[in-house]
Amino acid sequence: MRLKLPLAVLGIVALLLFPFVITSPYYVHLVATIAIFAIVALGLDIVFGYTGEVSLGHSALFGIGAYTSGVLAFQLGIGFLPSIPFAIVVAAAFGAVLALLALRVTGPYLAMVTLAFGTIIQILINEMTFLTNGPLGISVRAPVYYDWREWGGVFDMSLAKMRNVQNYYVDAVALLITLVVVTRIVASRWGRAFEALRDSPIASDCMGVSVYKHKVLAFVVSAGLAGLAGSLFAYSEQYIAPNNFSFDLSITFLLAVTMGGRKSRTGPIVGAAIVVFLPNLLADIVLFRELAGVIAAVAVVAGGIKMVRDPESRARTAIPVALCVAFFVFALTLEKITDFKLTVFGAMILFVVYYLPDGIFGFLRQGVASVRPGWVRMHAMIEVKGDEASAWAATPPRVESGRPLLEVRRLLMQFGGLKALDNVDIAVMPGTIHGLIGPNGSGKSTTMNVLTGIYAPTGGEVLFEGTPISGLAPAAIAAKGVARTFQNVQLFAELTLIENVMVGLHHTYAGSMAEVVLATPRSVREEARARVRAASLLRFVGLEALANEEARNLPYGKQRLLEIARALALDPKLLLLDEPAAGLTAPDIVELNLIIRKIRDHGVTMILIEHHMDVVMGLCDTVTVLDFGQKIAEGNPAQVQADPRVVAAYLGGSHETVAA
Amino acid sequence: MLQILAQLIVSGISVGMIYAVIAFGYQLTFATSKTLNFGQGEALMLGSLVGWTVVAYTGYWLMLPVVLAFGLVQGAVVERLGVRQAIKTKSESGWIMATIALGIIFRNLAENIWGRDALKFPSPLPETPIALGGVRVLPMEIAIVVGAIAMMAAVELFNRRSIYGKAVVATANDRDAAGLMGINTGRVITFSYALSSLAAAFAGVLIAPVTSTGAAMGGALGLKAFAVAIIGGLSSGVGVVVGGVILGITENLTGYYISTGYKDVPGLVLLLLVLSFRPAGLFGRATIKKV
Numbered sequence: 001m002r003l004k005l006p007l008a009v010l011g012i013v014a015l016l017l018f019p020f021v022i023t024s025p026y027y028v029h030l031v032a033t034i035a036i037f038a039i040v041a042l043g044l045d046i047v048f049g050y051t052g053e054v055s056l057g058h059s060a061l062f063g064i065g066a067y068t069s070g071v072l073a074f075q076l077g078i079g080f081l082p083s084i085p086f087a088i089v090v091a092a093a094f095g096a097v098l099a100l101l102a103l104r105v106t107g108p109y110l111a112m113v114t115l116a117f118g119t120i121i122q123i124l125i126n127e128m129t130f131l132t133n134g135p136l137g138i139s140v141r142a143p144v145y146y147d148w149r150e151w152g153g154v155f156d157m158s159l160a161k162m163r164n165v166q167n168y169y170v171d172a173v174a175l176l177i178t179l180v181v182v183t184r185i186v187a188s189r190w191g192r193a194f195e196a197l198r199d200s201p202i203a204s205d206c207m208g209v210s211v212y213k214h215k216v217l218a219f220v221v222s223a224g225l226a227g228l229a230g231s232l233f234a235y236s237e238q239y240i241a242p243n244n245f246s247f248d249l250s251i252t253f254l255l256a257v258t259m260g261g262r263k264s265r266t267g268p269i270v271g272a273a274i275v276v277f278l279p280n281l282l283a284d285i286v287l288f289r290e291l292a293g294v295i296a297a298v299a300v301v302a303g304g305i306k307m308v309r310d311p312e313s314r315a316r317t318a319i320p321v322a323l324c325v326a327f328f329v330f331a332l333t334l335e336k337i338t339d340f341k342l343t344v345f346g347a348m349i350l351f352v353v354y355y356l357p358d359g360i361f362g363f364l365r366q367g368v369a370s371v372r373p374g375w376v377r378m379h380a381m382i383e384v385k386g387d388e389a390s391a392w393a394a395t396p397p398r399v400e401s402g403r404p405l406l407e408v409r410r411l412l413m414q415f416g417g418l419k420a421l422d423n424v425d426i427a428v429m430p431g432t433i434h435g436l437i438g439p440n441g442s443g444k445s446t447t448m449n450v451l452t453g454i455y456a457p458t459g460g461e462v463l464f465e466g467t468p469i470s471g472l473a474p475a476a477i478a479a480k481g482v483a484r485t486f487q488n489v490q491l492f493a494e495l496t497l498i499e500n501v502m503v504g505l506h507h508t509y510a511g512s513m514a515e516v517v518l519a520t521p522r523s524v525r526e527e528a529r530a531r532v533r534a535a536s537l538l539r540f541v542g543l544e545a546l547a548n549e550e551a552r553n554l555p556y557g558k559q560r561l562l563e564i565a566r567a568l569a570l571d572p573k574l575l576l577l578d579e580p581a582a583g584l585t586a587p588d589i590v591e592l593n594l595i596i597r598k599i600r601d602h603g604v605t606m607i608l609i610e611h612h613m614d615v616v617m618g619l620c621d622t623v624t625v626l627d628f629g630q631k632i633a634e635g636n637p638a639q640v641q642a643d644p645r646v647v648a649a650y651l652g653g654s655h656e657t658v659a660a
Numbered sequence: 661m662l663q664i665l666a667q668l669i670v671s672g673i674s675v676g677m678i679y680a681v682i683a684f685g686y687q688l689t690f691a692t693s694k695t696l697n698f699g700q701g702e703a704l705m706l707g708s709l710v711g712w713t714v715v716a717y718t719g720y721w722l723m724l725p726v727v728l729a730f731g732l733v734q735g736a737v738v739e740r741l742g743v744r745q746a747i748k749t750k751s752e753s754g755w756i757m758a759t760i761a762l763g764i765i766f767r768n769l770a771e772n773i774w775g776r777d778a779l780k781f782p783s784p785l786p787e788t789p790i791a792l793g794g795v796r797v798l799p800m801e802i803a804i805v806v807g808a809i810a811m812m813a814a815v816e817l818f819n820r821r822s823i824y825g826k827a828v829v830a831t832a833n834d835r836d837a838a839g840l841m842g843i844n845t846g847r848v849i850t851f852s853y854a855l856s857s858l859a860a861a862f863a864g865v866l867i868a869p870v871t872s873t874g875a876a877m878g879g880a881l882g883l884k885a886f887a888v889a890i891i892g893g894l895s896s897g898v899g900v901v902v903g904g905v906i907l908g909i910t911e912n913l914t915g916y917y918i919s920t921g922y923k924d925v926p927g928l929v930l931l932l933l934v935l936s937f938r939p940a941g942l943f944g945r946a947t948i949k950k951v
Binding site: 048052054056097101102104105107108109111112113115116117119120123124126127247248251254255258339340341342343345346347349350353354357 | 690694695696698741742745746749751752753754756757758760761762763764765767768769771772879880883886887889890894919921922924925927928931932935936939940
């Protein structure tokens, strides 16, 4: 969006000038509160929007931040600004413990655990009177760091008012810093990792981007920001008590992110502004009615336009419009709003979940996109030229000459009583293409999954470059230089092609998250280099022209090529190709053959699972044949093809009849 | 000394069984749809309050079928309004937020209908404790244990023996395959939500005579049942009973020996301990994901 920069500058100027224009302390405080909520929402968006996990404990993390500052002031007399780092670190530490434990299992565990955590923290704050002053709460007051009254009457304000304005500026600056931090993180390799692990956790792990580790990391960052906001909140309110940090507040934060719009900076800020106004709105029946009227009017107009443009979805469009109108009627008939405040709150959440899943910002963005598609971009445009030379960076494998790169010894994989792999031995020599064939259900894909760590084998061992890798996590095996593609394509569907490849390049970065946040020269250089490499790899598989398309829009054959490019980004010493030709057209297969040969020419060893026998026989140096989990033949293509057991396995018949 | 301990354990068991029934409800829906009702505590509360209204006209035993029927309907409503859409769009955050929102709405409506105060629930059994080997037990506490086990056993039996139950089990094993075999998996999921709320409503009228009832009773119970479901394992029927009893007893012990204020803390501590040592729960099985 070309408007982005000027709008951002305008926003910052407005934020900084606000207390001079609107001098009412009430509104200055209100905007400060919005800034504080926006910081939480921006942080929550990393977890909720990007990694797709739900946290119901952000009110507790916010409370921990607030109480860290409060307790430091109350017990030790440490002031506002010095307490902020402590608040961030303490909240992040709590977040780390929670995430490390809750994210070990997939499923709604994080939501359940954080919900319990939120309740317990509130109880603890209440009970640990010796530390927190219990239900009485803590009063804190920021020192006046700079007395503006010395400016010879330019600013005519009382001490309290000046403190209010000063807090406002601290909060505003904190919001701006948060914006920069979050924007840089989500635009970096970390942000790509967060999105990738949501689209395909398995592919993410196999690209060396550990899902567990990165989810925890996202949560810790998010918790730290909640802690920061909590600390600001304590001094903004000048008083904190346990019931400031109830479960409803966690829901409010989630509502802010969802209603504003996930995966954006504008969305959470808009959402924060709305939820901060919400209590006022739900306390004033006149205002409530007016707003319900406005919403109903907008819904009727937007719905009307949609109905004209898209007649087929008329019935579906009519429901939310009718609901908005019904809500307005409900607002008109309502006598006392306070009794039904929470019902309205709940109904709002339901409405947003159902009809505004992309939030207000997402809704507007779609609206603009339908009129002016060029104005809206969902992804960063990465336009760099790749070149053949930059594509390759693999180091040669460290094996003694004559020794195999990968050695599988007496591998056993049992699922219940079924032996999917039964004492299989395979040795893959460096620089070769090793075929793995066999009828369906013979254990080829199981072998692949054991080699990449998705299954831990029941028995036997796998040696890579002479060291055992069986039992390691997929990300750890990937880090050693084993890359793979998938039989049923596993792309990061919502990332662009070049972003997909850059997730594979995650390992090429050395810079820490702190360096990304500070945009150090090294991290900038690394990002630039990764872009060139990604473009080069795309060029290698012939997809450079589509670099900024979303992966899910690719035709099937090209998706398989993209998987190969992404796997090559890992600089693999061993590349496992799981049925790369499946579903490809004849010309595509020719192209694939060419690509596989070129990969071999660059010294990458490959294991190839394939049902297209011409591909296998044309490319492979050695072929291993599996049947019912056992190795039945091995040798060069010609030997294997002539082997009667192989023929029997493919065409049926018992060994005896073939031998006879 | 030992007597007090025994006393605490016995009353811990009866509370624990309530947790187990609610957690059992979580398991039912989690098995069929990988979702669960974050407003389950509110389902219990509504069941209990509806029971409170009905019991004045019919007495305790005739009230039960009415409450169970109400639970079925309430669960189906939650699934239709909160979960179905999210399952269709595969949005995890969707069902979590929607079921929470429905819980908030239910609680607010209950406050407006029944008020905010705790209400005394008439007990169907004598309220004088029986002495069992020096430990005093309320007849209702025994009824809770018996009722809870009977309830879970009935559902299990239904799932294993009846053809409808087999549809539930099939959907739990593999929703897509069940769908291809002609099972209306959408209806099975609705049904599992109905059963889950039925269990919660039943738990509500079981515990109400002991603790009293009220619009605020649901939240804490639903939450502890989360802990129980994680401790026991989201996929193990035995797990929730054991997990429930463990939590009930630990809470009672903490409440007595440390402070009633900290009574709710061991739940989280246990939960975190289980997650660190047996992430799939004490009785849960770790599943292998297939590619």
